[in-house]
Amino acid sequence: MTTLNITYFKRIIALTVGLFIMSVGVALSIKADIGVSPISCVPYIYSLRFPLSIGELMILINVLFMLMQMAILRRNYNLIQLVQLPAIIFFGYCIDTAMVLVVNIEPTSYIVQFILCLVSCVVLAFGIFLVVKSKLTYLPVEGLVVVIAQTFKKEFGKVKISMDSMMVITGIVSSFFFLGELVGIREGSIIAALSIGVLIKFISLKLPMIEKWLTDESSQKPNVEDLSIKYNNTFVLTISREFGSGGHEIGKYIAKELGIAFYDKDLIDLTAQKTGYTKEYIEENEQKLTNSLLYELYEQNFNYVNDEIPPKDALFLIQSKIIRDICAKESAVIVGRCANFILKDHPNCINIFVHANMDYREKRINTQYNLNTTFTKDDLKTIDIKRANYCYHFTKKEWNDKENYHLYIDSSQYGSSKSGQKVLEFIKINQEKKL
Secondary structure (H helix, E strand, O other): OOHHHHHHHHHHHHHHHHHHHHHHHHHHHHHHOOOOOHHHHHHHHHHOOOOOOHHHHHHHHHHHHHHHHHHHHHHHOOHHHHHHHHHHHHHHHHHHHHHHHOOOOOOOOHHHHHHHHHHHHHHHHHHHHHHHHHOOOOOHHHHHHHHHHHHOOOOHHHHHHHHHHHHHHHHHHHHHHHHOOOOOOOHHHHHHHHHHHHHHHHHHHHOHHHHHHOOOHHHOOOOOOOHHHHOOOOOEEEEEEOOOOOHHHHHHHHHHHHOOEEEOOHHHHHHHHHHOOOHHHHHHHOOOOOOHHHHHHHHHHHHHOOOOOOHHHHHHHHHHHHHHHHHHHOOEEEEOOOHHHHOOOOOOEEEEEEEOOHHHHHHHHHHHOOOOOOOOHHHHHHHHHHHHHHHHHHHOOOOOOHHHOOEEEEHHHOOHHHHHHHHHHHHHHHHHHHO
């Protein structure tokens, strides 16, 4: 048997086992009786009203999702996607089998119900993890989300949230219409919606050996790139800065004095060329994150598939590559974009943080930035929080922690030009120490 055949055999095993484990998770959530996951709520509610099992109804609703994919894609529909059909048929009958296996589980208290709900989420997450890592197919609901996102140029995460919300709303309406009361959608549904994606990511991080086992070793390209050699002949200064502290002006002054390249807004143009995103979109989404927790909850929707990543993550990865490529070719001053973290392997890189008091920053912004509205201290705090959230999300480092920088300078004490001179003196001393 060839390596390729062995790999596909392993993936089929992972898909099969994953679907069965998912079915056990669905069965456990039903037995917990405090709400099932969004995708399960409609089949469960209809199974209470019609003479069909939840597994059979799960098959029917997923067939509907497949037909919707075909209707959207039409001639572009790839017949390989029909592999979803045997997968969902197997999954549906596995659910019915799992319901038989757990028939004797009868929670005696709410605490037991709650624990059983949490266990069902872990089991479901592990099953989905195996299905995703098999890379053989999506379940039709995720496949439909991918089709809608790609066809209509929408963000996958937003479409996924909309799809889950639609399933819950359909479940609520159906429950009241057919059963006269709300059934199957409770706090357990919310727990499942918020936790399963997070658990998939956690399992993926803790069990990398499974993905390695499922990967064709011959297709893996070893990372033989020596970054220390790549960067050996360039010098880089990265500038992280509080908004309004003058980091841009200081960086531009230093670049001019050293006769090296300067990159700040230029990185937006380069990113636009690489991604196809508009400059306005990039400027709106780079270097800022309103709420780290909310974004992580949004981001967890992407853990259900292999080929989609959150747009902010995509921007960060592309900008990281652009910054590395620049610094491999020439000496430069790089402003913002977590460049100090991106270039952490650069042997000749100095990282500085520019800060200033609120009064200084507020005055500079309102007198020099040509804004249409008056900037306040509250606005400054908001931007600082967004930059800190962005930095922590991608680097797991505190944005303004002195330990992350070689030099921490208060520009309000010197002004931009004098601060630039201070940094130049520091660079000179630092370079002399290396000689």
